[in-house]
Amino acid sequence: MDFRVGKNNYLRLSLIAFFTAFFLFFFFYPLAIVLLKSISLNQNSFSDFISILVENKTLIWNSFYQASISTIFSLLVGIPAAYLIARKDFPGKKIVKAISLVPFVFPSVLVVLAFVILLGNNGWVNSILKNLFGFHIQFLYGFLGIILAHVFFNFPIVMRFVSSSWENLDVKMKESAKTLGANNFDVFLRITLPQLLPSIIASASLVFIFCFTSFAIITTLGGLQFSTLEVEIYRQILRNLDFATGAFFALFQFIVLSIIASLYFYFSKKHSVSQKSNREPLSKFNFSSLRGIAEFSFLIFIIVIALLPIFAIAVFAFFDPSTGDFTLRAFEKIFSVSNVTLFETNAITAVLLSLFLAFFAALVSSFLGLIASLKQTNVPFVNFFASCSIAVSVITLAFGYYLGFGSGQLLIIAIGHSILAFPFAFRIINNALLQVDSESIDSAKTLGADDVSVFIKIQFPRIKKALIASMAFAFAISLGELGLVLVLYDGIFATMPVYIYRLISTYDLFAAGAMGFLLFAFSFIAFYAIEFFSNDAEVF
Amino acid sequence: MKVLLENVSVKFPAWNMDNISFEIPSGSFTSIVGPSGSGKTTILRCICGLQEMVSGKIFFSEKDVTQIPPEKRNAGVVFQGDSLFSHLNVFENVAFGLEMKKSEKISQKVVAALKTVNLEGFEKRNVETLSGGERKRVAIARAIASEPDILLLDEPLNGLDAALKEKMKFFLNELREKTSLTMVLVTHDIDEAFFLSDRIIVMNSGKIEQIGSPIEIFSTPKSDFVREFVKDYILVEGAEKTRNGKKFVEAKFSLPAKGKGKHFISLKKTNYRLFH
Numbered sequence: 133m134d135f136r137v138g139k140n141n142y143l144r145l146s147l148i149a150f151f152t153a154f155f156l157f158f159f160f161y162p163l164a165i166v167l168l169k170s171i172s173l174n175q176n177s178f179s180d181f182i183s184i185l186v187e188n189k190t191l192i193w194n195s196f197y198q199a200s201i202s203t204i205f206s207l208l209v210g211i212p213a214a215y216l217i218a219r220k221d222f223p224g225k226k227i228v229k230a231i232s233l234v235p236f237v238f239p240s241v242l243v244v245l246a247f248v249i250l251l252g253n254n255g256w257v258n259s260i261l262k263n264l265f266g267f268h269i270q271f272l273y274g275f276l277g278i279i280l281a282h283v284f285f286n287f288p289i290v291m292r293f294v295s296s297s298w299e300n301l302d303v304k305m306k307e308s309a310k311t312l313g314a315n316n317f318d319v320f321l322r323i324t325l326p327q328l329l330p331s332i333i334a335s336a337s338l339v340f341i342f343c344f345t346s347f348a349i350i351t352t353l354g355g356l357q358f359s360t361l362e363v364e365i366y367r368q369i370l371r372n373l374d375f376a377t378g379a380f381f382a383l384f385q386f387i388v389l390s391i392i393a394s395l396y397f398y399f400s401k402k403h404s405v406s407q408k409s410n411r412e413p414l415s416k417f418n419f420s421s422l423r424g425i426a427e428f429s430f431l432i433f434i435i436v437i438a439l440l441p442i443f444a445i446a447v448f449a450f451f452d453p454s455t456g457d458f459t460l461r462a463f464e465k466i467f468s469v470s471n472v473t474l475f476e477t478n479a480i481t482a483v484l485l486s487l488f489l490a491f492f493a494a495l496v497s498s499f500l501g502l503i504a505s506l507k508q509t510n511v512p513f514v515n516f517f518a519s520c521s522i523a524v525s526v527i528t529l530a531f532g533y534y535l536g537f538g539s540g541q542l543l544i545i546a547i548g549h550s551i552l553a554f555p556f557a558f559r560i561i562n563n564a565l566l567q568v569d570s571e572s573i574d575s576a577k578t579l580g581a582d583d584v585s586v587f588i589k590i591q592f593p594r595i596k597k598a599l600i601a602s603m604a605f606a607f608a609i610s611l612g613e614l615g616l617v618l619v620l621y622d623g624i625f626a627t628m629p630v631y632i633y634r635l636i637s638t639y640d641l642f643a644a645g646a647m648g649f650l651l652f653a654f655s656f657i658a659f660y661a662i663e664f665f666s667n668d669a670e671v672f
Numbered sequence: 673m674k675v676l677l678e679n680v681s682v683k684f685p686a687w688n689m690d691n692i693s694f695e696i697p698s699g700s701f702t703s704i705v706g707p708s709g710s711g712k713t714t715i716l717r718c719i720c721g722l723q724e725m726v727s728g729k730i731f732f733s734e735k736d737v738t739q740i741p742p743e744k745r746n747a748g749v750v751f752q753g754d755s756l757f758s759h760l761n762v763f764e765n766v767a768f769g770l771e772m773k774k775s776e777k778i779s780q781k782v783v784a785a786l787k788t789v790n791l792e793g794f795e796k797r798n799v800e801t802l803s804g805g806e807r808k809r810v811a812i813a814r815a816i817a818s819e820p821d822i823l824l825l826d827e828p829l830n831g832l833d834a835a836l837k838e839k840m841k842f843f844l845n846e847l848r849e850k851t852s853l854t855m856v857l858v859t860h861d862i863d864e865a866f867f868l869s870d871r872i873i874v875m876n877s878g879k880i881e882q883i884g885s886p887i888e889i890f891s892t893p894k895s896d897f898v899r900e901f902v903k904d905y906i907l908v909e910g911a912e913k914t915r916n917g918k919k920f921v922e923a924k925f926s927l928p929a930k931g932k933g934k935h936f937i938s939l940k941k942t943n944y945r946l947f948h
């Protein structure tokens with residue numbers, strides 16, 4: 133329902149054309165290649181497809197099983213954490229809330245690194261256990277390691293979704309229920325929980341998708357015998373060169389993810405939080421009650437598990453376990469000229485490449501997000517583009533690029549990162565633009581502002597911060613992205629995460645710690661920018 | 673400036689507005705009255721060019737403006753939510769349209785517009801610090817600063833408290849006298865329409881029920897809907913009398929009696945209007 137004239141001006145049409153062409157060429161085309169490839173498996177009937185699935189039932193079972201268990205435990209940690217944020221008043225709450233960005237901006241390879249440092253067979257926890265009690269626990273390299281890392285990584289998503297709707301529950305409903313004779317438990321079960329359900333299901337489906345398509349955590353912490361569909365797709369492409377089987381797995385995974393993604397979209401719409409004025413006042417911890425002490429202990433638990441990995445990486449970067457001193461030797465090691473041939477690339481190149489990709493993705497995805505969000509452009513099927521990308525895993529997209537454009541092309545990797553960051557950029561910018569009331573825009577138009585002036589004079593000043601936040605978000609996503617580069621870098625471009633991933637695989641944790649610290653430092657700058665420039669409601 | 677709507681049709685997912693035609697005479701104060709959802713705001717949006725129409729034409733004076741986008745129509749609009757640009761101060765808000773139209777002597781015109789709405793000296797104020805009535809008046813100043821051909825007001829008194837509403841009614845009357853602009857007021861409140869306008873368009877579910885002067889609407893409602901709309905009003909013919917050198921209008925009217933004993937009738941001095 134826009135105005136009639138000037139609607140089809142050339143600027144608008146060329147922006148739409150650019151946006152649509154970008155997605156068709158760099159998203160749907162590679163995806164189509166993968167899906168077509170799966171047909172070349174020489175399986176002609178539906179029963180043949182079923183028989184391949186039955187042959188790989190362990191693999192499929194593993195994928196569902198680990199994702200389900202990870203999701204359940206993320207809910208078990210995330211919902212109480214949401215309660216603390218929504219109902220309790222305590223100093224430093226802003227910092228605890230900021231944890232919710234971790235799954236998006238903290239590179240998964242750093243989670244792996246931190247878990248190896250902390251919980252590895254020679255990690256901190258096991259060293260303590262060995263010294264004190266003479267035994268150690270095999271946390272990692274198996275199912276337990278995967279679940280622990282996934283829960284650490286994903287409970288903040290549950291926390292974010294659930295706390296935002298919990299904060300906005302209308303206290304009047306609770307009060308009415310009480311005057312009608314409901315006790316606290318009844319209120320929770322009959323009033324609070326049903327209202328939280330959409331956000332619980334939305335966050336659970338998102339966590340499920342993230343765990344289902346998790347890559348670095350499965351390959352490094354899962355050990356050799358544990359594999360999932362996402363990992364298997366990667367192995368089929370790069371190790372077995374069996375594209376048809378890889379594509380078949382990708383197709384099957386795409387179907388699964390589409391179903392879960394529709395659940396996510398259905399419930400996240402219902403979850404959309406309306407700011408109500410009748411919020412319940414927050415309470416402080418009551419240390420004289422058992423409940424208060426339990427709540428407080430849980431808060432400390434969350435803070436510790438969120439901060440410990442960061443602390444571990446920071447210490448490890450500067451601590452030489454062979455001598456026991458704090459040194460810069462790890463940095464010297466990775467940056468020294470003699471170490472250039474450690475891998476296919478040297479550390480400086482890896483840092484520069486990562487930064488290039490991150491800046492590229494920040495600019496391009498935010499530009500795409502802006503085109504997609506502006507009322508003036510009114511791009512058709514925008515939501516379809518944004519929702520599709522959640523159902524396509526990184527390795528599947530990388531596979532499509534591999535088949536469609538070949539490997540070793542830096543620009544394709546950069547474009548891939550922009551596509552991966554697009555849904556986030558779109559969401560942040562779109563939410564910010566929705567805050568600009570349509571009457572302001574209408575007023576500006578009746579006062580003589582054309583589409584471009586409306587953007588420059590009315591919209592842009594109000595979404596400046598969101599644009600920066602969106603760029604920071606895309607920057608962080610690109611910076612931490614591993615799978616796409618791993619499939620496509622072809623031994624030429626190693627980014628920081630690839631570099632760390634390789635170092636972890638060769639158990640050179642000392643050097644991995646140094647590079648990990650650098651990656652963390654860059655991610656933290658992005659994280660801080662997002663926190664500083666975005667409103668709470670804007671990100672997810 | 674005269675405005676003419678000719679067979680204007682608008683389509684919404686849930687309802688339609690078909691073949692609306694009417695004229696707004698130059699210099700008139702026309703009110704479009706009706707319950708919410710009757711299409712009155714839609715008509716306003718058609719006039720200023722914000723509403724996409726399925727068919728029909730709109731003329732400003734004799735010129736067909738149907739294909740002219742809102743930014744080129746020169747219709748001043750005051751929206752319901754006042755829609756001040758919160759990132760700009762009062763001066764910048766009022767100057768916005770002038771800048772867009774690359775007008776000359778912008779600051780003089782802003783000062784003049786603010787003077788018209790009795791807000792001299794408010795130039796540097798942050799719009800967030802203004803009261804409800806002040807915000808409305810800044811919005812009006814913004815709409816009139818670039819000398820529009822017509823001023824469209826969408827529920828301008830909505831959201832103001834009772835006392836302020838009364839004040840704003842007098843202000844709008846005064847504004848009309850000062851500027852002699854053609855004005856269109858959209859309102860659900862027949863009170864405002866009677867008090868302010870010389871032509872009333874009564875709308876109901878996308879159709880025009882009646883167009884006429886307030887007296888016509890009162891005295892000869894054409895449909896049950898209009899009758900229902902005006903049934904709480906009393907229109908009485910008065911005779912001019914002179915007492916102590918002052919002119920008065922005297923009228924008689926009767927109300928159904930209730931109870932026994934002495935009767936009193938109370939009237940509010942501000943809530944009447946004299947028609948000629």
